[in-house]
Amino acid sequence: MPPCRTFLHGLRRTSQNNDRMPLIPALHSVGTIRRMERTALDALPAFTLMQRAGAAAAALATELLAAAPARPEVLVLAGPGNNGGDALEAAWLLARNGCRVSLLLTCDPARLPADATQAWQHARSADMTHLDIDDLDAITGTDWSLVIDGLFGIGLTRAIAEPVATLIHTVNRLDTQVLALDVPSGLDADTGVIVGAPDGCAIEATHTITFIADKPGLHTGDGRDHAGEVSVAELGIAAAGQTAHMTLNDVRAFAEHLQPRRHNTHKGSYGDVAVLGGARGMTGAAMLAARCAAMLGAGRVFVAAISDDFSLDPLRPEIMWRLAREIDYQDKTLILGTGLGTTREAHDALVRALATDAPAVLDADALNLIAEEPGLQKKLRGHRRALIVTPHPLEAARLLKSTTREVQNDRITAARTLASRLHATVILKGSGSVIATPEGNVAINPNGNPALATAGAGDVLSGVCGALLAQGWPAWEAALAATWMHGAAADQLVARGIGPVGLLAGELIPEIRSTFNRLIASHAGKRRTR
Structure with missing residues (x-):
């Protein structure tokens, strides 16, 4: 089994075909998900959750690339936090599986958190092209089969600044599939509002793979225009003991x-x-x-x-x-x-x-x-x-x-x-x-x-x-x-x-x-x- 397939069995779709799921889909706030994440991090070896997230992302990306050419062109955008680390891990797996991966890391690698630093080491070992944030001509001039958004996750609290904002606007003009990791960068996962609106911006994804549990902001307000089809990768973390006061209507x-x-x-x-x-x-x-x-x-x-x-x-x-x-x-x-x-x-x-x-x-x-x-x-x-x-x-x-x-x-x-x-x-x-x-x-x-x-x-x-x-x-x-x-x-x-x-x-x-x-x-x- 290829590495990127490891956690494919954990995926479930929440924006389409709800009648196929065994339970009414629960939605959890960022605060609840943070508590679940902390509990799992205390119980698991370092880097485990990021490996699982990267594998789940790569697995879904591989599904989305099923109709692409034999060696599809994939652009991976990685930001300064753990969301960027998830993207780096996915990039490494996709490159190992034969994709032409171009990686754009928006921060100094030396400032990445510990787990993301390990994902960066993986990414550096793979055969991929590295782009700078100013390489907009390379971005607009390539026929991408898929863009993976790992710029910002659920921790974003202010409007995205330049030059990343220009990068996001550039990606939003591309005619291709866009897979957002956890939440489209720039979108508030609790409210579905673009962070910093009306001056803020957010990735317009065709697909979102969200981790641990589904988030309400992906399904209301601006979320429905930015999240696309939503899948959940629980990463082996059970929501036991977490009362779900929010669900998707079903x-x-x-x-x-x-x-x-x-x-x-x-x-x-x-x-x-x-x-x-x-x-x-x-x-x-x-x-x-x-x-x-x-x-x-x-x-x-x-x-x-x-x-x-x-x-x-x-x-x-x-x-x-x-x-x-x-x-x-x-x-x-x-x-x-x-x-x-x-x-x-x-x-x-x-x-x-x-x-x-x-x-x-x-x-x-x-x-x-x-x-x-x-x-x-x-x-x-x-x-x-x-x-x-x-x-x-x-x-x-x-x-x-x-x-x-x-x-x-x-x-x-x-x-x-x-x-x-x-x-x-x-x-x-x-x-x-x-x-x-x-x-x-x-x-x-x-x-x-x-x-x-x-x-x-x-x-x-x-x-x-x-x-x-x-x-x-x-x-x-x-x-x-x-x-x-x-x-x-x-x-x-x-x-x-x-x-x-x-x-x-x-x-x-x-x-x-x-x-x-x-x-x-x-x-x-x-x-x-x-």
């Missing part, structure tokens, strides 16, 4: 609620949904939420409209229309805020709806009204209902008396804080939507794409949440399932050439319905074969 987290419908049921078996919204000029938002709730299986759906512009949905006459001031919210699941507006009438309608203990989804203008009135927030904190709150970053910022940038700089903390304050399950929308509970548990949604950056997509998500709550799903599982199916539908449509540019929110609804039914059928089949 079908298995809500699979037990994917129950087939019994024949002996009726529309009353699947709940009533009332959508409060539909102010003048914004009726479409309420229509989208209502249509989605109906097509995701709610027994009956009402629109409680602020305006009298419509008395029915011409495309979905199954949806019933009422004026908000006249509707009875008794025994209904509520979707509050889609196209609601912020008028006094809207405010009073929201207050009346919140006076019930009905399960509810809060979105859009309901959140804006709550943000403006502390009394409404206090009322929510004392509620006993199943509650899902679905803000985008600006709405979250209003609720937190913060700014959008501050929310985006730490999406996980923002979602957890909101969940605690509102005593609700929160879906903080965006790239890598963050789902959080009042107790601090978090899931990051791994699917979806830029097609969802379109007007009305959030209204559709609220409709899914409302439909599942009406059918008796708990708030946490409903939020997980709704977010996952919403993202999966967008991915499926894009795969068929519908988007990402120009995909309309209404096109998501039948695709989400199909996804829901496929999931139910699949899991019903699994139960029958047990």
Whole structure:
């Protein structure tokens, strides 16, 4: 077995094909991973972890080079820390296995830490080309099969300075695969923010192999644009004793609620949904939420409209229309805020709806009204209902008396804080939507794409949440399932050439319905074969 294959068996992918993994993928903070690493370093001989990391990196690199020429050109970028040492070890293994390796070490070798110094000695013994950081013409003038990024790891705390910043921009313009080691250089592994943003920069990798455990920042915020496909190499370190309060969203987290419908049921078996919204000029938002709730299986759906512009949905006459001031919210699941507006009438309608203990989804203008009135927030904190709150970053910022940038700089903390304050399950929308509970548990949604950056997509998500709550799903599982199916539908449509540019929110609804039914059928089949 070639040396670089030694730890290939430890790899698992986390950004694709999650249904193939035996456990729901856990995410750990940098602090937790540091503690795991220190424990392992105390128990293992020196240089062992770096050897394992380098071998795992070389193994994945070899996979990525499967379609390359017989002697592929590989550029390895190594920085001043242990991340650079991992890259040096990988470079040595790849050179021994017949790759043409060009190595660029950005620091004085004499200043490398102890383990990285040993990796440097390995690299020096191999047949490879050594580049200087100013050799940009050599970098841009070579047809690389792969670039390996080992410039900076999880310890980076400030924006990357010159001349390394120029090197990163140069690599990002190359038309080739880029494999980042542990984390793309420049990306915060906890938050998914580019370190030092807006002045910072980060490697845009096509693949990331992350060590010991998966990190949340690879899956939310800028992480999804910079990490590419993520694999985990645990390096023989078990996470035993480490409680995972963060996971990737996964079908298995809500699979037990994917129950087939019994024949002996009726529309009353699947709940009533009332959508409060539909102010003048914004009726479409309420229509989208209502249509989605109906097509995701709610027994009956009402629109409680602020305006009298419509008395029915011409495309979905199954949806019933009422004026908000006249509707009875008794025994209904509520979707509050889609196209609601912020008028006094809207405010009073929201207050009346919140006076019930009905399960509810809060979105859009309901959140804006709550943000403006502390009394409404206090009322929510004392509620006993199943509650899902679905803000985008600006709405979250209003609720937190913060700014959008501050929310985006730490999406996980923002979602957890909101969940605690509102005593609700929160879906903080965006790239890598963050789902959080009042107790601090978090899931990051791994699917979806830029097609969802379109007007009305959030209204559709609220409709899914409302439909599942009406059918008796708990708030946490409903939020997980709704977010996952919403993202999966967008991915499926894009795969068929519908988007990402120009995909309309209404096109998501039948695709989400199909996804829901496929999931139910699949899991019903699994139960029958047990």
